[in-house]
Amino acid sequence: MVICSLHVSLPSPPPHTHIRCLDHYIFCFSFFFVNESRVILHIFVSIVIQIMLDSVIRKTQEKIQKKLKRAGGGAKYFSSARRGEAAELKNDLNSTDFARQKSAVKRTIANITLGRDASSLFVDVVKLGQTHNLELKKLVYLYVLTMARLQPEKALLAVNTFLQDASHTSPIIRALAVRTMLCLRVPDVVEYTLEPLRRAMVDTDPYVRKTAAIGIGKIFHHEMEIFYNQSFANDLVKLLKDTYPIVSANAAAVLTEVNDYGPLVIEINPEWIKRLLIQLPDCSEWGQQYILEVLVLTRPKDEETAEDMVAQVMGRLNHTNPAVVMAAIKVITCFANRCAPSSMERFSSRINAALITLAKSDPETIFVVCKNIHALLVVFPNVLRRNLDSFYVRFTDPTYVKLEKLRLLLKLVTPKTAPGVVREFEEYSQEVELRFVEEVVRATAALALKIEAVSPDCANLLMQTVERRPELLPYVVTAAKDISRKYPLLLLLDPLIKDFGADNVVEEEAKVSLIWMLGEYCDYVEGGPVYLQRFIDSLMVQETTVQLAILSAVVKMFIRSPQEMQPTLNSVLETITHSSGDPDVRDRAFAYWRLLSKGISVANMKEIVHGHTAPINVDNTFSDAMTIADLKKSINTAAVVFGKPYQSFLPPYGLPDSKIDEDDDDDLFFDEDGQADEAANEATGAPAAGMDDLFAAPVPAPEDAPPAQQANSPENRFASMTSPSHAATAPKTGGTNIDDLFS
Structure with missing residues (x-):
């Protein structure tokens, strides 16, 4: 108060x-x-x-x-349930007032959306399908579609209404009835749809024929056997030759799906292609894309025919829809090997201009275009080489676009443009976003590996970056390891250890990289063995990969300095073979121990341990399972975005028997084909090429040790050593390739 x-x-x-x-x-x-x-x-x-x-x-x-x-005001239909609402809805549905009927149907659909049971009103709602009001009829059809997914057995009750509407005087209602029947996805209803579908194919109205073309695709998707037995393929060809572009474009879309996933391929007549090319400018933007996809399936008989087709498609490169532009580029790419080299250069310049225009679009389009450019470079290797500035990273770009542009710059860079790219990377390294700067560090190392002339500049840039951003030390260490593999004379290890210290490297991958460099270039670093000894002292608390790296580094240092490193190597082998619980680490230690105890010469041991370092592939973008033909077909599809064949990420084609997607209300069902999980795994079984492992490269098998060894020779120091008590349980090395032991 x-x-x-x-x-x-x-x-x-x-x-x-x-x-x-x-x-x-x-x-x-x-x-x-x-x-x-x-x-x-x-x-x-x-x-x-x-x-x-x-x-x-x-x-x-x-x-x-x-x-x-x-x-x-649609929110009022989604109000909370109240007692007696079902009886009220039933009375409104049977009322003669049109407004009450429409409101009742909307409330019924809203109840279904909220998960409430509305099956008791099925008969009352279906009776309203006889109305002449198009809006109410669409609402009734929507209710029937929804209930058919939830209770397929009730779908047959609405078939009579659909059959009557399929003969309606209005072409819109005829098309609506045919489309709705084919969307029910109920096997018992399919046989009732065949006759209305055939009538729709020869309907006088092009809108109905267009709907019939899509209906043929639904029959193929639902019941492929009926599609071939009922000769719907011939009917599809007739619609493909229709004089109306809207009909032929939809028929082209279905034809593409049939040829991609059907057991029998419909041969494409050159006369059809001529007609489609004439109708191409008159089609809608998506109709143009469908026709261009059909052109990809054709095989021109000679060079002149291929160039004529490309010339007619070239105008689509100026279209406002990016999908049409990419579809036209796909046609040109597939026909490129059938055209003259002079024509290829002309086509390449036009594609170059179209891609530069697309690079100024919205971020989503830019991302997809960048993905497609990776595939285009297989056919047109010189495209965009002189226009790297169009794909420079902008401050306003979202992160996913920045990362994709970064990868594309690495793909397009040449020795002539490399200095400019290094300057760009220097600007990028000052960005605030940590994730992007991490990728810039990796890209800088990849650029050094690709263009030798700028490798010193890239190394200096890495050092400047870690000075400004100490939190990037793990990524810089990993990048320095990759550069050191190819350019040992750059000596990146010494400044990293002196300026930042080995104790500050705590991430697993960075520690593995640092230890690898210590094993390779320890002699060039002041106090190098001391830094390695710190890792040896904490050997058993390190991660598995770090333990393997320490073991390999100690063996390498022993080969260079046998007398100084023998006690250290002996201690490491004893510790691992007696205390390690990881079979990989323990088996690696046994392998080294047996090689050394058998008296293999230092030269042969060096050949086994060091071997030949495999080159790092910095241009790999797609899965090894994708061939050049697959790359061409993947342009303007999701496969090029994922970088792997579509069979690996799409479900099996067709309608499952008992699993129906309740959220799919689309008229087109262009689900890609996919095989069983085993086939998909086989297709993607090849791993993408990445940073090679220390022992991943093939190494020549060591020569047999000479029968006589000097007692005081370094290579015989381990000949008299006794293997650990449990060494007999290790796998036998007889008949085993030495390369496999260290891969």
């Missing part, structure tokens, strides 16, 4: 924002009650804040309600 009375006596706040109002109240309250308890002040502030929050919530609710009213 005290607080309320005091609140009334306060002066009115100025007409400003709520925050300033709050400051005003607090100031006034503190002025009058500066000697009062702080608890009262906190209570007052809490009350004021609560009042402000209530005001904000109320205004937000009012704003949402206004938006719902502007959207048509």
Whole structure:
């Protein structure tokens, strides 16, 4: 009560924002009650804040309600359930008032959307399908489609309504009836759809024939056997030759699907192609894409025919829809090997201009275009080589576009443009976003591996980057390892250890890289063995990969300095073989121990341990399972985005017997084909080429050790060593390729 009375006596706040109002109240309250308890002040502030929050919530609710009213007031149909609503809906459905009928159907569909049972109203709703009002008829059809997925046995009750509407005087209703019947996905209804579908194929209205073309595709998708037995392939060809572009374009879409996934391929007549090319400019943008996909399936008989077809398609490169542009590029790419070299150069310049235009689109389009360019470079290796600046990273680009542009720059860079790319990478390394800068570090190392002339500049850039951003040290160490493999004379290990210290490298991959460099170039670093000894002291608490790297590094140092490193190697082997619980580490130690104890010469041992380092592939983008033909077909598809064959990520083609996607309301079912999981695994079984492992490269088998060895020779130091007590349990090495032991 005290607080309320005091609140009334306060002066009115100025007409400003709520925050300033709050400051005003607090100031006034503190002025009058500066000697009062702080608890009262906190209570007052809490009350004021609560009042402000209530005001904000109320205004937000009012704003949402206004938006719902502007959207048509559909929210009222999704209100909470109430008792007696089913009887009320039944009465409204049987009413003669059209407004009540339409409202009842909408409420029924809303109840189904909310998961409520509305099956008892099926007969009452289906009866309304006889109406002449198109809006109400569409609502009834939507209800039937939804109930057919939930209760397929009731779909037969609505077949009679569909058959009557398939003969309606209105072409829109005829097409709607045929399309809805084919969307039911109920096997028992398919036989009733065949006759209406055949009538729709020869309908006088092109809209109905267009719907019939898509209906043939649904028959192929649902019942492939019926498609071939009922000769729907011949009917599809007739629709492909229709004089209306809207009909032929939809028939082309279905033809592409049939030829891709059907057991029998429909041969494409050159006369059809001529007709389709004539109709191409008159089609809608998606119709043009369907026709261009059909052109990809054709095989021109000679060079002149191929160039004529490409010339007619070339105009689509200026289309406003990126999908049409990419479809046209796909046609040109597939016909490129059948055209003259002079024509190829002309086509390449036009494609170059089209891609530069697409590079100025929205971020999503830029991402997909960059993915497609990787596949285009297989056929047109010189495309965009002189236009790298069009794909430079912008500050406003989202992260996924930045990363894809970074990969594309590495693919397009040449020795002539490499210095400019290094300068770009220097700018990118100053970005705030850590993830992007990490990829810039990797890209800098990849650029050094690809272009030898800029490798010193790339190495300096890495050092500058880690000086500015010490948190990037693990990524710089890994990048330095890759560069050191190809350019040992750059000596990146010494400045890394001196300036930043080996103790600051704590990530697993970075520690493996650092230990590998210590094993290779320890002699060029002051105090190198000391740094390696720190890792040896903590050997058994390190990760498995780090233990393997330490073991290999110690063996390499022993080969270079047998006398100094023999005690260290002996200690490491004893520790691992007796204490390690990891079979990979233990088997590697046994393998080294047996090689050394058999008296293999130092030269042969060096050949086994060091071997020949395999080159690092920095241009690999796609799965090894994809051939050149697959790359051409993958242009303008999801396969080029994923970088692997479509069989590896798409479900089996066709309609499953008992698994129906309840969210699929589309008219077109262009699901890609896919084989069984085993086949998909086989297709993608080849791993993508990445940074090669230390012992992944093929190594020549060592020569047999000479029968006589000097007693004091370094290679005989382990000849008299006794193997551990449990060494007999290790796998036998007889008949085993030495390469496999270290791969």
